Amino acid sequence: MWFIFGAVLAAIPVGYGLGVLAAWLIAGYNFGQLPLITVPLGIVASIIFALVPFLKARTRFAIMVGGLVVLAIVFFFMKPPS
Numbered sequence: 001m002w003f004i005f006g007a008v009l010a011a012i013p014v015g016y017g018l019g020v021l022a023a024w025l026i027a028g029y030n031f032g033q034l035p036l037i038t039v040p041l042g043i044v045a046s047i048i049f050a051l052v053p054f055l056k057a058r059t060r061f062a063i064m065v066g067g068l069v070v071l072a073i074v075f076f077f078m079k080p081p082s
Contacts, residue, residue, distance in 0.1 A: 001057075003057035003058050003060070003061040004050070004051070004057045004060070004061075006061050006064075007050035007051075007057065007060045007061040007064045008047055008050045008051065010050070010061065010064035010065055010067075010068055011043070011046035011047045011049065011050040011064055012043060012046075012047070013068055013071075014042075014046045014064055014067045014068050014071065015039070015042040015043030015044070015045060015046035015047065016039055016042065016043060017042070017067075017068070017071035017072075017075065018038075018042035018045070018046065018067075018071070019035055019038040019039030019040070019041060019042030019043065020035055020038070020039060020042075020075075021071065021074070022038040022041075022042060023035045023037075023038045023039075024078075026038070029080060046064070046067075049063075049064075050064060
């Protein structure tokens with residue numbers, strides 16, 4: 001139960017990061033209002049992944065935390081255009 005709660009809690013920033021990354025991949029640095037569509041879709045998709053029991057709760061939690069770390073590293077190394 002606690003791992004499911006933790007996975008859902010970790011799903012929110014992971015979904016946000018996936019939404020922003022999707023907007024950046026679609027439109028580049030000047031993506032404007034595109035995250036209004038991609039961020040909610042990313043959050044909903046990651047929460048659904050955290051709640052659907054096709055994997056063990058610990059595995060879903062580990063994937064969410066790992067995704068959070070990977071997204072943090074990717075956003076750290078992204079450089080704005082000069």
